[in-house]
Amino acid sequence: MNILIIEDEKPAAKRLMQLIGQELPEAKLTGNIDSIESAIDWITSNPDPDLIFCDIQLADGLSFSIFENVEVNSPIIFTTAFDQYAIKAFKLNSIDYLLKPIDPAELKHAIGKFQQLNDRPSFDINKIREIFQTESKTYKSRFLVKIGEKIQSIQASEASYFYSEERITFLKTFEGKKFILDYTLDQLENMLEPKQFFRLNRKYISSFPSISEIHTYSNSRLKIILKDCSDNDILVSREKVTAFKAWLDG
The missing domain is CATH 2.40.50.40 (OB fold (Dihydrolipoamide Acetyltransferase, E2P))
Incomplete structure (x- = not known):
């Protein structure tokens, strides 16, 4: 299993890789992707990974830009510091999430959901944008x-x-x-x-x-x-x- 990790905070990326390694010891992890530009380059140059963990806020902007510039066919689990209201809305789009700081039990649950999938979930960037536009009122x-x-x-x-x-x-x-x-x-x-x-x-x-x-x-x-x-x-x-x-x- 190949897993791509898009995360610009090195301590967060290291912890996530450690936790994933405990749950999926045979998985191959790619975790040096820390920007929109490097993510686009990697995705366009490599076969689709089996799963993507993606932070929403990267150093060079929101990670939504990645999916606007390149087709992504892999299931995605977001890692995010946004509040619980917005995060619950991700489930409307069949995308799971991990709230920072990442809880090992939540990670295990998210991986479990991924393992139960028969088909890859669709990714609707417009749906996610609507969610965060709603949150902007706060x-x-x-x-x-x-x-x-x-x-x-x-x-x-x-x-x-x-x-x-x-x-x-x-x-x-x-x-x-x-x-x-x-x-x-x-x-x-x-x-x-x-x-x-x-x-x-x-x-x-x-x-x-x-x-x-x-x-x-x-x-x-x-x-x-x-x-x-x-x-x-x-x-x-x-x-x-x-x-x-x-x-x-x-």
């Missing part, structure tokens, strides 16, 4: 901030960008005001509307209107100039450039 629309003894509500639409400095997270508004938030950038990345905000790097999440200039930089990276920001070294990594351009293009 993105955070405002933040409570403390100003002295007062508590104020700031609309997400007022946020120019978010940044981290000395382990403190700040919200910077278009009016130039900044406020401390009780969230990490990792948490905010999952709370914010992805059409409006993009995680540039470890320190910045930017709104579309706050981007003033974009410059090419060494090693295929991009340098970003944000409005009302003194940091002139905001870089988008090579792995994120494709996803960033797609975000800009809307």
Whole structure:
């Protein structure tokens, strides 16, 4: 049995391979696929695997792009950090899932379902997109901030960008005001509307209107100039450039 693992987080990929190895010791695992581009290259250059484990959020974008660019005929089990509501909806499309961090019992159950299949399940990318478009209604629309003894509500639409400095997270508004938030950038990345905000790097999440200039930089990276920001070294990594351009293009 040949199993393809598409996962950009090395610790997560290593753990998944270990767990699969315990359940399917004779399986041949391919686990060095960590981007949309490398997945497309592998799938177009190799026979269909018997099973695919695929993370939804990769460094260079959502893995849906893989299936839009190349025909995939293998059963797919998604690994995802999305909440339980969205995950349950995957079953409508006969696709199983594993919620991160992966539970060994859940993995065993998913493999058991795969082994019971007589025919490969159909893969409907539009159905999956509909599920996540529905989930977009739950993105955070405002933040409570403390100003002295007062508590104020700031609309997400007022946020120019978010940044981290000395382990403190700040919200910077278009009016130039900044406020401390009780969230990490990792948490905010999952709370914010992805059409409006993009995680540039470890320190910045930017709104579309706050981007003033974009410059090419060494090693295929991009340098970003944000409005009302003194940091002139905001870089988008090579792995994120494709996803960033797609975000800009809307």
